[in-house]
Amino acid sequence: MEQKHRFIPKNPDFHSRVETSFARQAAMNLIGAELVKVEPGEVEIELPFRSDLTQQHGFLHAGMVTTIVDNACGFAALSLMPPDASVLSVEFKVNLLSPAKGERFLARGKVLKPGQTITVCSGEVFSIGEGEPKLVATMLATLIMLQGRPGMVPG
Amino acid sequence: MEQKHRFIPKNPDFHSRVETSFARQAAMNLIGAELVKVEPGEVEIELPFRSDLTQQHGFLHAGMVTTIVDNACGFAALSLMPPDASVLSVEFKVNLLSPAKGERFLARGKVLKPGQTITVCSGEVFSIGEGEPKLVATMLATLIMLQGRPGMVPG
Amino acid sequence: MEQKHRFIPKNPDFHSRVETSFARQAAMNLIGAELVKVEPGEVEIELPFRSDLTQQHGFLHAGMVTTIVDNACGFAALSLMPPDASVLSVEFKVNLLSPAKGERFLARGKVLKPGQTITVCSGEVFSIGEGEPKLVATMLATLIMLQGRPGMVPG
Amino acid sequence: MEQKHRFIPKNPDFHSRVETSFARQAAMNLIGAELVKVEPGEVEIELPFRSDLTQQHGFLHAGMVTTIVDNACGFAALSLMPPDASVLSVEFKVNLLSPAKGERFLARGKVLKPGQTITVCSGEVFSIGEGEPKLVATMLATLIMLQGRPGMVPG
Numbered sequence: 123m124e125q126k127h128r129f130i131p132k133n134p135d136f137h138s139r140v141e142t143s144f145a146r147q148a149a150m151n152l153i154g155a156e157l158v159k160v161e162p163g164e165v166e167i168e169l170p171f172r173s174d175l176t177q178q179h180g181f182l183h184a185g186m187v188t189t190i191v192d193n194a195c196g197f198a199a200l201s202l203m204p205p206d207a208s209v210l211s212v213e214f215k216v217n218l219l220s221p222a223k224g225e226r227f228l229a230r231g232k233v234l235k236p237g238q239t240i241t242v243c244s245g246e247v248f249s250i251g252e253g254e255p256k257l258v259a260t261m262l263a264t265l266i267m268l269q270g271r272p273g274m275v276p277g
Numbered sequence: 278m279e280q281k282h283r284f285i286p287k288n289p290d291f292h293s294r295v296e297t298s299f300a301r302q303a304a305m306n307l308i309g310a311e312l313v314k315v316e317p318g319e320v321e322i323e324l325p326f327r328s329d330l331t332q333q334h335g336f337l338h339a340g341m342v343t344t345i346v347d348n349a350c351g352f353a354a355l356s357l358m359p360p361d362a363s364v365l366s367v368e369f370k371v372n373l374l375s376p377a378k379g380e381r382f383l384a385r386g387k388v389l390k391p392g393q394t395i396t397v398c399s400g401e402v403f404s405i406g407e408g409e410p411k412l413v414a415t416m417l418a419t420l421i422m423l424q425g426r427p428g429m430v431p432g
Numbered sequence: 433m434e435q436k437h438r439f440i441p442k443n444p445d446f447h448s449r450v451e452t453s454f455a456r457q458a459a460m461n462l463i464g465a466e467l468v469k470v471e472p473g474e475v476e477i478e479l480p481f482r483s484d485l486t487q488q489h490g491f492l493h494a495g496m497v498t499t500i501v502d503n504a505c506g507f508a509a510l511s512l513m514p515p516d517a518s519v520l521s522v523e524f525k526v527n528l529l530s531p532a533k534g535e536r537f538l539a540r541g542k543v544l545k546p547g548q549t550i551t552v553c554s555g556e557v558f559s560i561g562e563g564e565p566k567l568v569a570t571m572l573a574t575l576i577m578l579q580g581r582p583g584m585v586p587g
Numbered sequence: 588m589e590q591k592h593r594f595i596p597k598n599p600d601f602h603s604r605v606e607t608s609f610a611r612q613a614a615m616n617l618i619g620a621e622l623v624k625v626e627p628g629e630v631e632i633e634l635p636f637r638s639d640l641t642q643q644h645g646f647l648h649a650g651m652v653t654t655i656v657d658n659a660c661g662f663a664a665l666s667l668m669p670p671d672a673s674v675l676s677v678e679f680k681v682n683l684l685s686p687a688k689g690e691r692f693l694a695r696g697k698v699l700k701p702g703q704t705i706t707v708c709s710g711e712v713f714s715i716g717e718g719e720p721k722l723v724a725t726m727l728a729t730l731i732m733l734q735g736r737p738g739m740v741p742g
Binding site: 483525 | 608612613616617638640644657673675686
Binding site: 148190 | 298299301302303304306307308328329330331332333334338339340341343344345347348363365366367368369370371372373376
């Protein structure tokens with residue numbers, strides 16, 4: 123009993139839409155994150171390790187782990203929304219499964235359930251370095267679609 | 278039916294302990310966060326707004342909101358732990374209640390339930406600017422105490 | 433920096449509205465839960481201990497703890513909604529702080545942030561018996577208001 | 588980048604261990620839930636629809652949905668623990684994706700990350716009736732292993 127998802131995007135330009143919105147996030151530039159995959163309902167973001175992103179034990183800070191996977195979930199949701207929509211995170215939960223050490227980190231967000239108002243996504247963060255990639259965090263997130271808010275750019 | 282908490286710290290130097298651990302977090306320096314209050318079971322962190330910390334609508338990025346409140350919760354937990362202990366976030370959930378706009382942001386973490394192994398904290402983030410401070414996010418977090426891990430500095 | 437909430441209900445009959453909706457929940461009758469307080473944005477539900485509600489160690493099952501506090505949060509949200517609205521839980525997180533043993537349990541739900549679409553509530557469950565009431569669980573919940581859905585009774 | 592899990596149980600009698608613990612849960616009997624699958628790190632529980640388990644719109648109550656998936660996660664964690672261990676839920680988050688209507692409900696819990704102290708599980712609930720099974724809820728849960736607590740039966 124598995125559910126397979128093949129999502130049909132409502133915005134044919136979903137890819138450039140996500141790229142534009144990502145580029146507008148100054149925080150992504152600050153931490154050095156890159157958008158590496160955009161498919162309907164699935165987005166990946168990569169973050170190379172940097173020592174100025176760490177917590178007290180020298181691992182990637184849980185807040186940075188959250189930043190990239192929150193974004194991966196948000197853009198996965200946005201990829202299925204109509205052209206004039208904006209997406210906001212309502213809430214998320216993150217479990218930190220292993221210390222976030224590695225050369226770089228890959229955050230993947232997937233839409234579990236798209237909706238007219240509410241979209242639910244799951245997210246994962248893998249650390250990549252020597253050996254097999256390792257799952258370091260998992261997210262379950264709720265997002266909301268906003269339409270027609272004056273002064274709010276889509277994205 | 279309210280529960281009042283007056284916590285007795287196991288480490289008389291809990292204040293400098295939290296300060297030292299905070300200072301070791303390179304990510305706090307990167308984003309410009311400051312430790313502004315350390316009491317037994319309660320910690321506050323302040324983050325001035327900066328345009329390089331924003332998401333696509335120009336508000337403070339949810340990941341940055343999470344970074345400071347995760348830390349406030351973690352250090353609130355650490356303030357009640359013995360001198361040789363380390364603290365790690367097991368998981369947290371954040372509800373984003375209002376757009377994070379303001380001149381600065383105050384994250385407050387409080388211990389709800391300290392434990393031998395598991396500590397549960399609640400966190401809040403307020404935006405401060407014109408008018409009344411506004412609650413922009415609330416967190417419920419689970420932390421774990423580690424002791425005697427070789428190679429892991431306390432904090 | 434505390435936020436005080438005095439909520440003005442949009443439905444003057446909010447009290448009977450919550451009572452009617454509660455009475456329609458067959459599950460409340462099955463487990464023996466009672467509605468004991470309804471104020472704008474705050475609801476309390478009481479559940480006497482029964483041995484057929486327990487988990488393997490003889491404590492109240494976490495699912496039953498969740499059932500009453502999910503309801504307390506849902507009805508707290510409903511108490512602030514207009515007469516024709518329905519409320520549904522989008523998601524919740526529960527931390528189980530202490531074994532749920534006691535003669536009875538009090539679940540309290542409070543609105544943290546009411547909204548046009550999304551309402552965020554916090555919930556607590558106390559065990560009551562000998563000695564002081566004890567906090568056994570805490571919830572952070574997201575609810576959605578539905579209006580004008582044919583075939584869906586308000587509540 | 589997927590992580591495959593083949594777990595080796597520490598207790599060769601994990602199956603009867605889970606069955607015994609399940610049978611000791613009076614709440615499972617009250618609501619009519621049945622244990623239908625026990626594998627290392629994966630457990631399924633089925634719950635036939637009953638009108639006395641419903642909320643105000645006649646769907647299965649979110650608390651009952653949570654009860655079965657919390658159990659599926661807890662027993663999935665227990666299936667990988669040594670014979671003298673007990674398992675308790677530390678916390679969980681549930682997203683309710685669709686109204687829980689159907690003839691019966693299948694809750695599946697899977698271990699994402701087993702640990703010496705903390706185990707993290709994901710859970711799903713499907714509604715089964717006419718047509719395809721439908722995902723109605725998803726859980727992300729943190730559990731703790733207890734050993735050597737006097738007066739606490741394993742399970």
